[in-house]
Amino acid sequence: MTMADSNPLGDKDFVETLIPQKKPFVMVDTLYFYSENELVAGFTIHNDAVFLKDNSFVESGIIEHMAQSVALHTGYQFYLRNEQAPTGYIGSINKLQIKGLPKLHDEIRTTVSIIQEFGGVTLVDIVSKLNNVEIANGQMKTVLAK
Structure with missing residues (x-):
């Protein structure tokens, strides 16, 4: 059993x-x-998903x-400190590969691994x-709003 198979820390609400x-x-629930x-993080694709086209969840x-999922990491970090999470922005996306598209009712599970964090980046x-x-896999750089 892996750490992601255990009971969720948080539900959709x-x-x-x-x-x-x-x-x-x-897009995370x-x-x-x-x-x-x-x-x-996980996301189950329902028929009201914004990016659902012909029963596939598009790129x-x-x-x-x-x-x-990255925003959820930041949000939970601030939640644990009893602080309001700032808004973040995508600075860049690198080495992105999308190898398959999930279908309606599938659940995507995404692992975010922090490589480096400094000064809100x-x-x-x-x-x-x-x-x-x-x-799918890739790297993303996010920036917190000041």
Whole structure:
């Protein structure tokens, strides 16, 4: 059993309080694991998903899910300190590979691994999986608003 298979730390309603995005633009709904350097988030694709086309969750949806997983890490970090999380922005996306598209009712699980964090700028590795098979990966740099 891996850390991401355990009971979730947070459900959809709780997760939505930790990220700046609001319905219908929420692309994370479960927090499975959190540590200072890593997070595992989930998203189950429902028929009202913004990026659902012909029963497939398209590339831009996967990228947004990845970005919101990073935002969830920051939001939970601030939640644990009883502080309001600042808004963050994507600074850059590098080495992005999308190898497969999930379908309606599939759950994507994404692991965010912090590579470096300094002065409000965070560099992360991101891997998204469907049924334990990698469907996307890349690096993202995010910047917190001052």
